[in-house]
Amino acid sequence: MHKDVEQVAVDAAARVLDTNWTGRHTVPATGLYPHQWSWDSAFVAIGNRHREPARARAELVTLLDAQWADGRVPQIVYDVGRDDDYAPGAGFWRSETSGLVQPPVHAWAAWLVHCADPAGSAREGFFASVYPRLVRWHEYLHVRRAGGVGLPVAKHPWETGTDNSPLWDVALERVPPEARTPIRRPDLRHAGSGERPGGRDYRRYYRLAEAYRDAGCADDLPIGFAMVCPLFASVLAVSELALARMVTALSDGGGSAPSAAGGAHEAAAARVIAALDKHLWDEELGLYVALDDTTGERVHRATVNGLVPLLLATPLAPGSAMGPEGAVGVGAGRAERMLATLAGPGFLGGGPFLPSTSREDPAFDPALYWRGPAWFNMSWLLQRAVRARGRDDLAARLKGHFTVAEPEGFPEYVDPDTGAGRGTRQFSWTAALTLDMLL
Numbered sequence: 001m002h003k004d005v006e007q008v009a010v011d012a013a014a015r016v017l018d019t020n021w022t023g024r025h026t027v028p029a030t031g032l033y034p035h036q037w038s039w040d041s042a043f044v045a046i047g048n049r050h051r052e053p054a055r056a057r058a059e060l061v062t063l064l065d066a067q068w069a070d071g072r073v074p075q076i077v078y079d080v081g082r083d084d085d086y087a088p089g090a091g092f093w094r095s096e097t098s099g100l101v102q103p104p105v106h107a108w109a110a111w112l113v114h115c116a117d118p119a120g121s122a123r124e125g126f127f128a129s130v131y132p133r134l135v136r137w138h139e140y141l142h143v144r145r146a147g148g149v150g151l152p153v154a155k156h157p158w159e160t161g162t163d164n165s166p167l168w169d170v171a172l173e174r175v176p177p178e179a180r181t182p183i184r185r186p187d188l189r190h191a192g193s194g195e196r197p198g199g200r201d202y203r204r205y206y207r208l209a210e211a212y213r214d215a216g217c218a219d220d221l222p223i224g225f226a227m228v229c230p231l232f233a234s235v236l237a238v239s240e241l242a243l244a245r246m247v248t249a250l251s252d253g254g255g256s257a258p259s260a261a262g263g264a265h266e267a268a269a270a271r272v273i274a275a276l277d278k279h280l281w282d283e284e285l286g287l288y289v290a291l292d293d294t295t296g297e298r299v300h301r302a303t304v305n306g307l308v309p310l311l312l313a314t315p316l317a318p319g320s321a322m323g324p325e326g327a328v329g330v331g332a333g334r335a336e337r338m339l340a341t342l343a344g345p346g347f348l349g350g351g352p353f354l355p356s357t358s359r360e361d362p363a364f365d366p367a368l369y370w371r372g373p374a375w376f377n378m379s380w381l382l383q384r385a386v387r388a389r390g391r392d393d394l395a396a397r398l399k400g401h402f403t404v405a406e407p408e409g410f411p412e413y414v415d416p417d418t419g420a421g422r423g424t425r426q427f428s429w430t431a432a433l434t435l436d437m438l439l
């Protein structure tokens with residue numbers, strides 16, 4: 001991108017984040033998503049750290065302030081005054097937060113936020129505030145959410161962050177498409193119906209959410225959906241490595257994190273990676289897949305989720321500016337296969353943008369949400385992964401995706417063939433990750 005064009009994009013991205021900032025957190029988008037979402041806030045903090053580091057820290061602290069007593073960090077923290085604009089709302093959950101969770105990118109985000117402004121972070125006691133809460137969050141996932149293969153399970157498609165990915169189709173098929181709650185779809189006022197999950201999906205989403213809520217959001221009762229996701233597991237491993245880095249930083253600064261804790265976080269990351277490698281690899285597709293914890297079956301579908309373990313494929317020197325990803329890793333042979341899959345016809349070899357679902361999957365649809373469109377957080381994750389492996393060619397391709405962000409109005413996702421905006425606009429993580437790419 002030309003320097004002047006970059007500056008225009010940076011200024012416009014900053015304006016999106018300023019508009020979506022409520023004073024304590026950033027909404028993903030006014031209109032469609034008027035509350036605080038868990039992993040959105042992590043991506044927003046990653047972008048804001050370059051320009052508003054105090055705000056980036058506040059974003060994560062606000063989210064962690066909503067942590068449940070059992071350690072879970074909720075999917076949505078409702079801004080109750082705006083409840084009518086999004087369904088299901090706080091009234092549905094009978095709580096100020098949703099009972100579900102989202103992928104655990106938070107510790108990684110906290111580490112990156114700290115690195116951008118270590119002095120401000122130390123002055124505010126940022127790690128001292130967030131580290132113990134992040135440890136309890138991960139413990140919740142490792143213990144209360146442990147599935148049969150030792151990896152955490154998602155109990156609802158909303159928990160995966162990739163709501164209508166084909167990875168969940170078979171498991172969701174078993175859920176009756178009937179809910180007691182009347183289903184409202186305010187989302188369809190803000191995005192085309194061909195770009196959002198359909199009515200049958202929503203009835204199942206509500207059915208599962210009701211079952212979980214009615215069980216008191218307890219995790220010992222099966223509710224009919226339990227999926228292990230390679231994206232979820234990979235970011236958990238990266239986040240464990242981030243906690244290990246935090247322990248070192250805390251002890252260097254005279255903090256109180258026990259020194260053995262760093263090793264425990266590394267060991268937790270290694271366990272996650274070993275389980276991922278053992279149970280989720282799909283040799284034929286050349287990437288990782290989901291596993292249905294109810295049946296023990298792997299889901300033979302190629303999605304971008306299955307390439308995110310590339311983050312864990314490169315041994316990096318401790319303290320690397322790249323961040324904690326890759327300090328321990330999946331086998332080199334698998335990394336090479338994943339790179340070939342990424343460059344192949346299903347993904348970057350088949351068109352200009354990185355699709356969320358392989359172009360070769362029968363469900364591929366370039367407009368429909370997580371079934372084909374290109375998402376900026378996925379390009380960002382994969383860009384970091386391939387850059388760490390020295391694949392500058394692929395890194396440049398993925399960085400190139402961000403050139404359409406500003407001209408398309410910072411869309412939620414784009415058509416993977418044309419780059420045309422889809423979903424809502426002025427979407428926070430698109431703006432934030434554009435900033436992270438350009439600053």
Ligand code: 2M8
Pocket residue numbers: 028033037038039040075158160161162163187
């Ligand atoms: C989308 O999910 C929400 C439910 O959480 C929805 O469709 O209503 C997903 O893209 C999810 O990953 C994201 O966190 C959320 C807010 O941007 O929107």
